[in-house]
Amino acid sequence: ETGVTQTPRHLVMGMTNKKSLKCEQHLGHNAMYWYKQSAKKPLELMFVYNFKEQTENNSVPSRFSPECPNSSHLFLHLHTLQPEDSALYLCASSQGRTYLEAFFGQGTRLTVV
Amino acid sequence: GENVEQHPSTLSVQEGDSAVIKCTYSDSASNYFPWYKQELGKGPQLIIDIRSNVGEKKDQRIAVTLNKTAKHFSLHITETQPEDSAVYFCAASGVNAGGTSYGKLTFGQGTILTVHP
Numbered sequence: 001e002t003g004v005t006q007t008p009r010h011l012v013m014g015m016t017n018k019k020s021l022k023c024e025q026h027l028g029h030n031a032m033y034w035y036k037q038s039a040k041k042p043l044e045l046m047f048v049y050n051f052k053e054q055t056e057n058n059s060v061p062s063r064f065s066p067e068c069p070n071s072s073h074l075f076l077h078l079h080t081l082q083p084e085d086s087a088l089y090l091c092a093s094s095q096g097r098t099y100l101e102a103f104f105g106q107g108t109r110l111t112v113v
Numbered sequence: 114g115e116n117v118e119q120h121p122s123t124l125s126v127q128e129g130d131s132a133v134i135k136c137t138y139s140d141s142a143s144n145y146f147p148w149y150k151q152e153l154g155k156g157p158q159l160i161i162d163i164r165s166n167v168g169e170k171k172d173q174r175i176a177v178t179l180n181k182t183a184k185h186f187s188l189h190i191t192e193t194q195p196e197d198s199a200v201y202f203c204a205a206s207g208v209n210a211g212g213t214s215y216g217k218l219t220f221g222q223g224t225i226l227t228v229h230p
Contacts, residue, residue, distance in 0.1 A: 004156070006156075040222075041222070042117070042202075042219075042220040042221060042222050042223065043157070043202065043218075043220040045217060045218070045219075048217060056217065090156050090157070092156075101147065101159055101162065102147075102159070102218060103159065104149075104156035104157045104158070105156050106154070106155050106156045107155075107156050
């Protein structure tokens with residue numbers, strides 16, 4: 001285990017559903033991230049939170065809504081998704097500031113039907 | 114923004130051979146270059162990293178080299194084993210106006226490494 005836990009591991013949802021992905025880190029880090037991993041594409045950074053404040057939104061559609069209530073927890077709220085949003089969603093954390101090493105969770109495999 | 118190119122996309126070697134994966138980056142301000150290994154059904158795991166103030170770093174069978182002038186860096190795995198089979202990603206981290214990056218990584222496309230027994 002890397003110290004970053006994501007739930008659920010798998011999720012199938014319809015285009016009209018609302019669901020949430022959860023990430024929890026047990027490493028005492030201050031920065032947390034959401035990445036999207038699609039087939040045959042590089043990992044894409046979606047959001048960055050540092051000390052609970054969003055510091056990066058990489059032009060992500062509004063149907064993805066992040067929430068970071070504290071430095072240990074990160075959520076990704078999903079609504080009215082499209083089939084092309086099907087992917088592996090990875091959460092990561094790092095100590096933030098000048099500490100660059102990012103530790104990833106195992107991801108949530110999302111399928112939009 | 115930063116752009117990272119990774120080659121080859123697939124690499125097949127015999128057990129005991131060496132494997133080399135190469136990456137180039139575009140932003141000369143990038144100063145942190147990690148390599149991640151992703152096994153099936155798992156998230157990427159950091160295996161080695163290098164910062165711009167050194168040219169080479171080794172950790173047992175793996176090594177990374179960095180050429181800042183040419184803006185490329187490479188992963189070298191010696192004496193490969195079947196358990197080295199995985200997808201390998203290189204990444205580069207730029208810096209923001211404040212001089213910190215908060216781990217904002219730009220990833221390469223990945224290399225599927227297969228080690229045949």
